[in-house]
Every structure is written in structure tokens, then in C-alpha cells.
Amino acid sequence: ATVQATAAGYTDGMATMTVAQPALDVIGLTTTTTTLSADDPFLVRIGIPNATNQFMSVEQAIRAGGTAVTATVTSSAPGVGQLVTTPLTGQTVTVQIVPGQTRSPSTVATGGVALDPLTAGATTVSGTIPGFIALPTASVTVTVNTPGITLSNLTVGGGLQDNSSGFLGAPAPAGGVTVTLTSSNPAVARVAPNATTPGTASIDITVNEGFGSFSYYVQGVEGATGTVTVRATGSGYTDGTATATIVQPALDVIGLTTTTTAGAADDPFLVRIGIPNATNQFMSVEQAIRAGGTAVTATVTNSASAVGQLVTSTQTGQSVTVQIVPGQTRSPSTVAAGGVAFDPLAAGTTMVSGTIPAFITLPTATVTVTVNP
Numbered sequence: 001a002t003v004q005a006t007a008a009g010y011t012d013g014m015a016t017m018t019v020a021q022p023a024l025d026v027i028g029l030t031t032t033t034t035t036l037s038a039d040d041p042f043l044v045r046i047g048i049p050n051a052t053n054q055f056m057s058v059e060q061a062i063r064a065g066g067t068a069v070t071a072t073v074t075s076s077a078p079g080v081g082q083l084v085t086t087p088l089t090g091q092t093v094t095v096q097i098v099p100g101q102t103r104s105p106s107t108v109a110t111g112g113v114a115l116d117p118l119t120a121g122a123t124t125v126s127g128t129i130p131g132f133i134a135l136p137t138a139s140v141t142v143t144v145n146t147p148g149i150t151l152s153n154l155t156v157g158g159g160l161q162d163n164s165s166g167f168l169g170a171p172a173p174a175g176g177v178t179v180t181l182t183s184s185n186p187a188v189a190r191v192a193p194n195a196t197t198p199g200t201a202s203i204d205i206t207v208n209e210g211f212g213s214f215s216y217y218v219q220g221v222e223g224a225t226g227t228v229t230v231r232a233t234g235s236g237y238t239d240g241t242a243t244a245t246i247v248q249p250a251l252d253v254i255g256l257t258t259t260t261t262a263g264a265a266d267d268p269f270l271v272r273i274g275i276p277n278a279t280n281q282f283m284s285v286e287q288a289i290r291a292g293g294t295a296v297t298a299t300v301t302n303s304a305s306a307v308g309q310l311v312t313s314t315q316t317g318q319s320v321t322v323q324i325v326p327g328q329t330r331s332p333s334t335v336a337a338g339g340v341a342f343d344p345l346a347a348g349t350t351m352v353s354g355t356i357p358a359f360i361t362l363p364t365a366t367v368t369v370t371v372n373p
Helices: none
Strands: 002-005 013-016 023-027 032-034 040-049 056-059 069-075 081-084 092-097 113-117 121-128 139-145 149-151 154-157 160-168 177-183 189-192 202-207 213-220 226-234 237-247 250-254 259-261 267-276 283-286 296-302 308-311 319-324 340-344 348-355 366-372
Touching (some): 023 121, 081 092, 081 121, 113 139, 154 160, 154 213, 154 267, 160 237, 213 237, 267 296, 296 308, 340 366
Parallel strands (some): 154 237
Antiparallel strands (some): 040 056, 069 121, 189 213, 226 237, 296 348
16 A cells, blocks of 8 residues: 655655554463473564564554454463463463554453463463464473472581582472482481481471472481482472482691790680591581580690690690580680680790591691790
8 A cells, every 4th residue: 555645835755555464473481381380471462474474573563443353372282281361271261462552461460361380291382363374483382390309419527417408490389398308328327407406317398388499407427437318309399319428527726826925825726627628638618516416525735845735624734625516616715615725835836736536637637836935
């Protein structure tokens, strides 16, 4: 059709208007989801296609004074995913696009449509409108998966504990979900819901509706080493597993000043426990004695009695003991609280060392102290 414009004092203008068959496609639909995911709203869109009718060239609204169009939307596998509108739920539903609009409403509440994923599988969601070209993009294939549970691997010292995390492949549904964590060998490693509960072979953790993660503790058994599988199960989710590696724990000495003077104030320091690095040269991670475990006694010695002595609340001399109790990674930080301090006596050099039976004594468990006049 030709459009002609006239105005007094001006030469006429003309333009050619091409009226093409309109087209539709489907947009906003996620192509991968899970059986526990929320309904996924999407839209039917209209406009004009490109020259080969492969995709939408330009969105165009229904003309003012025109008539609303009704789009029919279908799901090829309603057992995998069903369609939801305000009045309808099923394999086939309809939505309207009204004059002045290029798309169907964006939410179910306002008259739109959503896909409700039900079971694992694949379904194709397609839209049609009488008299409109259905572009290839008017059909969208959606893959619905069963969500899984992901756990993190970790390394824990025998008799110690460390926290770990788990993640749900989809947020917990209405009412929440109970995740069961089980150790394949509770004689080597146990699981606990928190840092203050003694570990057991299996525990249940409740993940509240809408949440997608949880935490727990792995506790190594005293004197044990080895590799254990921790398995997580939950209704509606595929199982998740992680490897817990239980290793010999280690100790070092921290907080001791390496240079002091004769007669200076006593210098409190700490014995620290955890797991060593791969070469047993330094502490990799501090870890506390497990809940329900046994306190460990560290023996601390001083090599040169003329240079300095060790002091606790009950002992003074060249060899003293301090305890590290369940839930703690270090000996107490003050003598009054049960810790140990170095008392510099005279000029010289001495070595202060800590040991704990069945613990690896790291090079950093020995500290050389120089006492100056």
C-alpha cells in the first residue's frame, strides 16, 4: 500500500507500506530446571519475522482499535511439565495479547502462563496463534532434572573436628527437607550437626523451605586415620557424597617472643593443634578437639635452665604441662587461665619445645629464644 502526505505549500510525500503476515515466538522460558524448582513464567511475543521466517525481526503491538489475539500454548510431555494460568492447569492453556501490547502478561497473576516442572525428562513448550507464523523459536525444549545434593571434601585430624557445607540443587520445597548424613566408617570419622554435639554414624539436618544450603561437622576418631565417604540423602534429591580424609594431627608453638631480655616480664605463649601441610613443615589448618573427645596434654620443655624457665599456675621449671580441651584449638592464653609462660633469667639462648603423644611435632613446635643482658 502507498501512503501519501499532502499539505498546502508543500509537494506531496509518499511512502510504501508493506503489510506482512505477523509472527510469534516464546521468550523467557528457562531451558534447564529441576523437579523442585518454582513455576517458571514465560511470554508469547508477536511482531514481524525476518526474511527467512527464522526469528523475530521486530516486536510490534496489536493496533489501537484492533482485536486481542489468543495464543494457545502446549506442553508436549505434561507428565514432565504442565502449564499453569490463573484459570487453567494442564497440557494446553491460552493467554491473550491485548491492543497496544507486544507480549502476553509476564506473570500468572496478571493473566500470563508458567511451566510447572514435575518429573525428570524433557518437554517441548510451543505457542500458536491463528493467522500468525509460528517461528522456530515459538517452540522451546525444556529439560527437567532431579536436583542433587553437593558436599565438600575435607581433611580432619584424628580426635579433632572441622565444619563442612552441603548445597541443594534446588531450594528446599514447602515444608522443608530432611537431609540425612551418614559416615561409611564411624570407627574413623563421625558426623555431627554442630561444634558442640558428639558425632555419630548418622545425623538428620532439617533444611527449611526456600533455603539451599546446610552445615555440619566431621569428627575424626582418636588414633584413627583413613578415608571415609560421607553420604547425603534427601527426599526429592539425588544423593551426594564427599570424601573425609582423617590424618594424624599436629602441634606447634605460637606467640612466643624470640628475643627478650634477662629479667623481663614472663612471656605467655600457646600450644596449637590442627592438621599439617603435605610435607609436615607447618600447620595447615587449626582444628579443635572434637565434641565428646578427650582433652590432650602438651608437655613443654626448656633446653637451657640457666637462661630461662617455664611457668604455669601450678608448676615452675624446665618441663611443664598444659591442656587443650574439647572445642579448643589452643592451650589457654594466660597462666591464670591454665596456660604457660617463659620466664627469662639470664643472657643466652634456649629452645622451647612442645610435644603431645600421637601428634606430629612440627618444626614450628620448637622456638629458639635469645635472652639478652
